Amino acid sequence: MSMSLAPAAMWPMMVSPASAGAPPRQTTGGPFLAITVSAEDSDEALALRVAAGDNRAFREIVRRHGGRLRALAHRFTGGTSEADDIVQETFLSFWRTAARWQPGGPPLGAYLTRIAVNRAIDGDRRRKVRRFFGLEDATEVIDPQAPADEQLGSKRDLEAVSGYVAALPARQRAAILLSAEGERPNAEIGEAMGLSVGAVEQLLVRARRTLRMRLAQRDAGREG
Amino acid sequence: MKIKELEQAVDRFGGALGRWPTTLRAEAEALIANDRTAAAIFDVAARLDGALARAMEPMALDAALMGRIVAGLDNGLHHQVAVRPTRRLVAWAGAAMVAFLVTGYAVGLALPTTQDDDTIATVIFGDSAASVDGNTATSDSGSLL
Numbered sequence: 468m469s470m471s472l473a474p475a476a477m478w479p480m481m482v483s484p485a486s487a488g489a490p491p492r493q494t495t496g497g498p499f500l501a502i503t504v505s506a507e508d509s510d511e512a513l514a515l516r517v518a519a520g521d522n523r524a525f526r527e528i529v530r531r532h533g534g535r536l537r538a539l540a541h542r543f544t545g546g547t548s549e550a551d552d553i554v555q556e557t558f559l560s561f562w563r564t565a566a567r568w569q570p571g572g573p574p575l576g577a578y579l580t581r582i583a584v585n586r587a588i589d590g591d592r593r594r595k596v597r598r599f600f601g602l603e604d605a606t607e608v609i610d611p612q613a614p615a616d617e618q619l620g621s622k623r624d625l626e627a628v629s630g631y632v633a634a635l636p637a638r639q640r641a642a643i644l645l646s647a648e649g650e651r652p653n654a655e656i657g658e659a660m661g662l663s664v665g666a667v668e669q670l671l672v673r674a675r676r677t678l679r680m681r682l683a684q685r686d687a688g689r690e691g
Numbered sequence: 692m693k694i695k696e697l698e699q700a701v702d703r704f705g706g707a708l709g710r711w712p713t714t715l716r717a718e719a720e721a722l723i724a725n726d727r728t729a730a731a732i733f734d735v736a737a738r739l740d741g742a743l744a745r746a747m748e749p750m751a752l753d754a755a756l757m758g759r760i761v762a763g764l765d766n767g768l769h770h771q772v773a774v775r776p777t778r779r780l781v782a783w784a785g786a787a788m789v790a791f792l793v794t795g796y797a798v799g800l801a802l803p804t805t806q807d808d809d810t811i812a813t814v815i816f817g818d819s820a821a822s823v824d825g826n827t828a829t830s831d832s833g834s835l836l
Contacts, residue, residue: 522761522764525761525764526757526761529752529757529760529761530752530757533752533756533757533760534749534750534751534752535749537749537750537751537752537756538746538747538748538749538750539747541750542746542747551756551759554756554760555756555759555760555763558760558763559760559763559764562763562764621738621741621742621745624738624739624741624742625742625745625746627742628739628742628743628746629742629746632743632746643743644743644746644747646705646743647740647743647744647746647747648747649747650710668703671702671703672702672703675701675702675703675705675736675739676698676702678739678743679701679702679732679735679736679739682735682738682739683731683732683735686735
């Protein structure tokens with residue numbers, strides 16, 4: 468754990484550019500000492516400090532993992548505004564329950580991913596119920612049909628696949644997105660989703676088949 | 692390897708041959724090189740992998756979202772232990788529900804199936820409550836008092 472102790476008088480000079488202008492935050496170390504947050508601090512060290520109520524360590528964790536979780540939530544929800552809700556709820560949930568995370572267990576990133584996936588799937592379930600009772604309109608899934616004479620590019624593939632992913636069942640969606648994130652092993656995906664490796668493999672096979680078939684159909688439509 | 696087997700392998704291992712088992716990889720390479728359908732299937736799978744990887748590239752965490760998250764801490768969401776139902780709690784609740792149902796069923800079976808007021812009063816209130824001074828506590832109309 469690489470924490471540096473500094474007199475509280477030096478605190479203003481140690482505010483990082485990312486945190487400038489932020490509201491006053493709680494620090495650990497008592498009235499005379501402030502513990503600074505370094506980019507070199509490990510996730511484990513930061514998580515332990517978050518468990519003790521250190522806001523700055525919390526902000527550093529948000530900075531490290533927020534972008535990744537935002538991409539996951541964004542793709543899971545199909546780019547709706549709900550994605551940022553998921554990210555916010557994930558980190559606030561971590562803030563409340565940081566003491567549950569234990570060093571030596573799953574990495575902090577996997578722990579946060581698990582929270583985010585659970586939030587996303589729960590939100591998806593609630594949204595389906597609301598739609599069933601007519602309390603919410605169905606989200607329009609992007610399904611771009613490019614003109615036949617337009618060359619297929621990676622950007623169009625990305626747009627099309629994003630739309631197809633958003634139409635997958637929630638668990639398949641979560642599994643394929645986690646799999647695509649840094650070629651994550653199935654065991655880790657199972658850990659994040661609370662499923663066995665075999666169940667994850669089945670979800671991935673179904674998801675890949677659906678996405679591959681839809682992409683192939685799209686290509687055939689463009690050629691025909 | 693046949694086309695069907697290639698499709699199954701593609702769905703299982705994805706569109707990067709480097710992640711495939713060595714034995715399958717050689718067969719797949721041979722099939723892709725000699726069969727246009729196989730090549731097309733593999734091309735789609737590879738593009739799918741590429742699109743998914745790009746989709747999952749980390750997004751920017753702008754100041755607005757960071758501020759929103761931190762504001763959540765300041766808006767009364769103080770550090771606390773969250774109370775959430777665990778699997779164990781759900782299991783216990785389910786077991787208790789089953790136990791109540793079984794007990795209720797057993798009590799229902801044990802009760803006499805009678806419409807006789809005296810018997811019902813005896814079951815509910817005991818012998819002393821069912822009769823007063825040796826007489827059955829019923830009204831003139833015969834209903835239980």
